[in-house]
Amino acid sequence: MKTNILGIYEDEDVLLHAIDKLQADGIVVADVYSPFPIHGIWSRLKLTTRLPYATFVYGAVGAVAIFMMLYWMSVVSYPLKFGGKPLNTLSFIIIMFVGTIFIGTLLTFLTYLGREKMFPGKQVVLPDPRSTEDKFVLVIANTEDMNDQETKHLMKMLKETGATEIKESTVNDHE
Amino acid sequence: MDKKVQLSGKFKLIMLVMIVLGVISVIAGFVTDNGTRTWANLLLNNYYFLSIAMGALFWMAIQAVTQSGWSAAYLRIPQAMSNYLIVSFVLFALMFLGVHDLYHWTHADAVAQDPLLQHKAPYLNLPFFALRFVVFFGLWIFLTYRIKSLSLREDKVGGVAYFSKIEFSSKVFIFVFAFSFSLFSIDWLMSLDPHWYSTIYVVKKFISAFFHGVAAIAAIAIILRKLGYLPMLTKEHIANFSRYIFALSIIWAYMWLSQYLLIWYANIPEETIYYVPREMGEYKTMFYTELLVNWAFPFLFLMWNRVAKNENLVLFAVLVLIVGQWVELYMSIMPSIELKHAISLIEVGTFIGFTGLFGLVTGYSLSKMPLIPKNHPYLLESTTEEHF
Numbered sequence: 001m002k003t004n005i006l007g008i009y010e011d012e013d014v015l016l017h018a019i020d021k022l023q024a025d026g027i028v029v030a031d032v033y034s035p036f037p038i039h040g041i042w043s044r045l046k047l048t049t050r051l052p053y054a055t056f057v058y059g060a061v062g063a064v065a066i067f068m069m070l071y072w073m074s075v076v077s078y079p080l081k082f083g084g085k086p087l088n089t090l091s092f093i094i095i096m097f098v099g100t101i102f103i104g105t106l107l108t109f110l111t112y113l114g115r116e117k118m119f120p121g122k123q124v125v126l127p128d129p130r131s132t133e134d135k136f137v138l139v140i141a142n143t144e145d146m147n148d149q150e151t152k153h154l155m156k157m158l159k160e161t162g163a164t165e166i167k168e169s170t171v172n173d174h175e
Numbered sequence: 176m177d178k179k180v181q182l183s184g185k186f187k188l189i190m191l192v193m194i195v196l197g198v199i200s201v202i203a204g205f206v207t208d209n210g211t212r213t214w215a216n217l218l219l220n221n222y223y224f225l226s227i228a229m230g231a232l233f234w235m236a237i238q239a240v241t242q243s244g245w246s247a248a249y250l251r252i253p254q255a256m257s258n259y260l261i262v263s264f265v266l267f268a269l270m271f272l273g274v275h276d277l278y279h280w281t282h283a284d285a286v287a288q289d290p291l292l293q294h295k296a297p298y299l300n301l302p303f304f305a306l307r308f309v310v311f312f313g314l315w316i317f318l319t320y321r322i323k324s325l326s327l328r329e330d331k332v333g334g335v336a337y338f339s340k341i342e343f344s345s346k347v348f349i350f351v352f353a354f355s356f357s358l359f360s361i362d363w364l365m366s367l368d369p370h371w372y373s374t375i376y377v378v379k380k381f382i383s384a385f386f387h388g389v390a391a392i393a394a395i396a397i398i399l400r401k402l403g404y405l406p407m408l409t410k411e412h413i414a415n416f417s418r419y420i421f422a423l424s425i426i427w428a429y430m431w432l433s434q435y436l437l438i439w440y441a442n443i444p445e446e447t448i449y450y451v452p453r454e455m456g457e458y459k460t461m462f463y464t465e466l467l468v469n470w471a472f473p474f475l476f477l478m479w480n481r482v483a484k485n486e487n488l489v490l491f492a493v494l495v496l497i498v499g500q501w502v503e504l505y506m507s508i509m510p511s512i513e514l515k516h517a518i519s520l521i522e523v524g525t526f527i528g529f530t531g532l533f534g535l536v537t538g539y540s541l542s543k544m545p546l547i548p549k550n551h552p553y554l555l556e557s558t559t560e561e562h563f
Contacts (some may be wrong), residue, residue: 052480084444090439093432 018161030141033131062103195529214273229389244556428470457516
């Protein structure tokens with residue numbers, strides 16, 4: 001069975017310095033759960049995402065799609081001239097602008113939910129539920145492979161870097 | 176921490192040569208031309224560098240009001256630009272010599288025959304015009320000088336008292352700026368076409384000043400880092416600057432469209448006339464260039480995260496935007512003066528001259544005070560924390 005070791009911290013600055021020290025020691029920090037986003041976690045854990053590229057594609061597709069819709073509606077299907085303006089008109093831009101934002105945002109959001117396997121009403125799986133209140137939870141993954149000496153060293157490092165509590169957890173999505 | 180910028184002799188020499196080039200260009204302009212075009216050119220350059228300085232100072236005020244941490248180390252750059260306001264005041268005052276060449280409404284005989292100009296006369300008349308000019312510059316110089324001297328005193332004394340004083344002065348400055356810079360733009364730019372008016376015009380000019388002012392701060396910060404000053408300028412700071420530029424490019428395009436689309440759609444002759452020489456005549460290429468360099472390029476270029484964090488690429492984007500502000504003002508001023516589109520060496524030379532002057536004044540002011548506000552409460556956050 002896979003187990004993780006959790007170090008629970010009280011303060012985000014202590015946590016950030018703890019990550020630095022642990023990584024300097026060669027310990028891989030798998031994840032951090034915190035009540036709010038913390039500057040610096042992103043670069044320290046070397047997280048990457050391709051989500052912005054998806055957003056760009058959705059936005060571009062959205063602009064084209066909205067343009068095609070407007071073009072079909074006011075040029076092909078129901079060509080009604082008013083105000084002496086051309087049928088294929090500049091005022092499309094406003095709806096294209098708004099539609100691009102809407103489609104880009106909505107599809108990005110859905111992609112995010114899909115990638116994270118989330119949906120409304122899903123039971124949240126947290127290694128420690130207090131990470132939604134006032135605790136910062138640092139996860140060291142797959143510690144079942146460690147021998148006693150390594151585990152002891154890890155415990156010591158966590159304690160030294162300011163963890164107020166150390167515990168094991170079997171909640172696992174850090175492959 | 177008390178490090179000051181050392182101006183090299185080479186820098187001073189280059190700037191002086193540029194100023195001399197500018198003076199020669201202006202004289203050449205007056206000799207070869209009837210004067211109107213040269214006055215318009217001087218107005219363009221005067222307004223250009225005033226808007227850069229004012230946009231940068233507005234950015235500084237925003238940092239104080241929002242109590243931003245990341246920017247604390249870069250506040251001296253806009254503070255140095257505030258000294259240019261005094262130079263700008265003198266140069267604008269000289270513009271009064273050419274006021275009859277530029278502004279149709281200053282001719283008493285023209286006003287006598289024109290009911291619309293008579294209707295506007297209580298606002299558009301020379302004494303009130305001059306009074307507004309003096310009051311606005313007085314307010315700007317006073318408020319920015321106050322913020323700067325408070326910041327310099329904070330360097331010596333420390334504590335948070337000056338921080339909140341600067342914040343209060345910045346709030347006052349923002350309100351004064353919004354009101355006075357709008358009227359200033361109406362006075363000096365929009366009244367070139369006294370029959371035409373647009374409410375969104377001043378908003379666009381204000382956004383444009385803010386946009387290009389921030390770009391200028393970013394460029395100066397990057398150049399100073401390359402020269403060995405400001406070692407704390409990290410990728411995250413550059414990303415923050417380019418975020419400002421990116422967002423403002425969208426707002427700029429929004430304002431551009433707001434003005435253009437409404438006039439195009441309503442198609443009222445008195446309003447549409449403004450765009451006829453700009454879009455239909457000789458200025459057609461410049462009309463599209465304005466949109467391309469100020470919106471399309473920064474929007475598509477700075478969108479990429481890797482570009483936005485790379486100092487050389489951001490510097491390149493700023494150089495394009497420096498041309499962009501010039502094109503924007505060229506399109507505001509020149510089609511109102513004459514229908515012929517011509518950019519000659521005189522225009523280029525004058526711009527080089529003003530750049531030299533602005534560079535010299537800003538550089539000299541930077542060298543007179545510590546580059547980093549060492550007792551700013553957020554300095555530690557600015558220099559050590561990461562900002563995403």
